[in-house]
Amino acid sequence: MRVEFTKMHGLGNDFVMLDGRGNALPAMTPGIAKALADRHTGIGCDQLIVLEPAAASSPADFRMRIFNHDGGEVEACGNASRAVALLHGSDARVETAGGVIAVAPSDGGASVDMGVPRFDWDAIPLAYAMDTAAMPVGWEDLTEPSAVNVGNPHAVFFVEDADAVALDRLGPQIENDELFPERVNVNVASVVGDNHLRLRVWERGVGLTRACGTGACATAVAAFKRGLVGRSVTVTLPGGDLTIDIGEDDRITMTGPAQTSFCGSFAWDDFA
Structure with missing residues (x-):
């Protein structure tokens, strides 16, 4: 199975974006994420981003999952959120493990409502x-x-x-x-x-x-x-x-650039 990807970055913080909102992707695992993120033997990135449909009960338009370079899944990524806004192409509410955020693309980048910080x-x-x-x-x-x-x-x-x-x-x-x-x-x-x-x-x-x-x-x-x-x-x-x-x-609003670097595809079984 070949899977298409989009390579993007926000201020040099780079991402491999996999869009499973239309066609479901195979199950992502920490091992596959780490292999894809490897800069020598994979595509190479700081974070791997997987877009999926939101749950029926969610107020979000879709879900974003975030895997760090070491394969660990994390709650939030502000730069990736701007890249997701650019990839999506219009205002959206995005479900993350850290909560629902709002993104709005603009020329050359995006603004992201990051919610209210917590200090406890x-x-x-x-x-x-x-x-x-x-x-x-x-x-x-x-x-x-x-x-x-x-x-x-x-x-x-x-x-x-x-x-x-x-x-x-x-x-x-x-x-x-x-x-x-x-x-x-x-x-x-x-x-x-x-x-x-x-x-x-x-x-x-x-x-x-x-x-x-x-x-x-x-x-x-x-x-x-x-x-x-x-x-x-x-x-x-x-x-x-x-x-x-x-x-x-x-509430915190972050505004800044995001860009697409290139697009491509890979054989899933090469990294599974």
């Missing part, structure tokens, strides 16, 4: 109760992070120079710390101007990434809660800029 320790989740606004923990020079769940868990560290942090070394330590029972995405951010943040992200199950949409959302709202920025924030990642708007009701 057990919603992150953490292994035990603590203040999530400035957690009394640290790893070397990275201390007192904010913890935010924006569909998936994030720890946000504010530092003087985000580029100077050895995130390739500290990222996996923090991601897999027992404090985070579902692991965690690790963000290091610097304030570089009025309502302007510089951000680097170690993404759980992926590693260093050129862009992370949920990381940008989590960092912007954490910075707002600390009084570092206002409600409309530019977040500069290695791959480019995202605009994060925080409503009076605390």
Whole structure:
């Protein structure tokens, strides 16, 4: 069986998109997802995205499943949500494991209503109760992070120079710390101007990434809660800029580019 795919990216955070809304796909497994994501022997991507019909009882138009580079299925991916909006071609409500989000394509990209962030320790989740606004923990020079769940868990560290942090070394330590029972995405951010943040992200199950949409959302709202920025924030990642708007009701809207790289097909049995 041959399966068609679309390769897309948002600010260099790249995806293999499989559309099973019209014709059902074979069952996806972590092993197949990992094999397809491999950059040497597969198609290669940070995340594999599977689109499926929504459940009859769901308010969503369709469902998006997200598999990280290591094959693990996760709750949310902001950059992929913009790519899905572009692929779908019109406004839609999309069911994810982290909840229903709203996407709206625009010229060269999309806006995504990412919902309301959660700050309760057990919603992150953490292994035990603590203040999530400035957690009394640290790893070397990275201390007192904010913890935010924006569909998936994030720890946000504010530092003087985000580029100077050895995130390739500290990222996996923090991601897999027992404090985070579902692991965690690790963000290091610097304030570089009025309502302007510089951000680097170690993404759980992926590693260093050129862009992370949920990381940008989590960092912007954490910075707002600390009084570092206002409600409309530019977040500069290695791959480019995202605009994060925080409503009076605390709902987060992310706006930024997405692009199609190429299309192709593969034999399912080669990766099963």
